Amino acid sequence: MRSDGAREGDRVRVCWAGEETLEGTVRHVPCATGDAWIVMHDDGDIYHIQQYECILVLGRKAGVANAEAHGRGTPRTVEPIVGKDKEETK
Numbered sequence: 001m002r003s004d005g006a007r008e009g010d011r012v013r014v015c016w017a018g019e020e021t022l023e024g025t026v027r028h029v030p031c032a033t034g035d036a037w038i039v040m041h042d043d044g045d046i047y048h049i050q051q052y053e054c055i056l057v058l059g060r061k062a063g064v065a066n067a068e069a070h071g072r073g074t075p076r077t078v079e080p081i082v083g084k085d086k087e088e089t090k
Contacts, residue, residue, distance in 0.1 A: 009061030015054045
């Protein structure tokens with residue numbers, strides 16, 4: 001099961017030891033050992049990243065619901081649960 005981490009299309013900040021960081025858009029999420037994150041910087045440079053300290057999600061891809069991104073169906077509006085109508089007893 002995938003974690004609720006960064007997904008394709010998300011804006012992220014990749015951090016390394018020290019204060020070096022990279023901000024960009026995720027183009028590929030690794031799916032196997034040895035695979036790399038592919039992040040595109042705003043200037044168009046593409047980075048293949050295998051080792052990092054952390055990846056912070058700065059913003060989700062617009063219009064992608066969590067369930068759809070994890071392959072569990074299409075996004076839908078969820079109505080709040082209001083509760084049952086109370087029946088009056090006499």
